[in-house]
Amino acid sequence: MKSSKEAQRTARKLLEATVGKDGAIDAAIVRKVVKTLNDEKPRGYLGVIEAYWRLVRLELEKNHAVIECASELGSSMMESVESDLKSKYGAQLTTEFRVNPDLLGGMRIKVGSDVWDGSVKERLARLEEKFK
DSSP states (O other): OOHHHHHHHHHHHHHHHBBBBOOOOOOOHHHHHHHHHHOOOOOOOOHHHHHHHHHHHHHHHTTEEEEEEEEEOOHHHHHHHHHHHHHEEEEEEEEEEEEEEGGGEEEEEETTEEEEEEOOOHHHHHHHHTTT
16 A cells, blocks of 8 residues: 555646646546546555545645625726736636625635635624724
């Protein structure tokens, strides 16, 4: 059985082969890698597949932005936010806009593990913490 470190190392090498020149994950290669591992069943393949899926998921999250707003944004504002994020994270970044009235106002942006919360709800929560 492959050690956990060995499986992680193999999964990282497989991920490098999966990411294209543009920095985006190629879904066809991901399917091919998993199918090959599953068909050939090399020693410790389950650990490698598990580590590989984790890395693919993290890479996909890193290249996807979720923008939540209290109300619908205009197309010019959406384009502005999208272009700012792409200049920071690269052209491969995909964006998803959501309306979340619970925010009360402002915007929350999540890209991978980065979160920017400029919502009124968050500001009120921080203000409340100061007075406790």
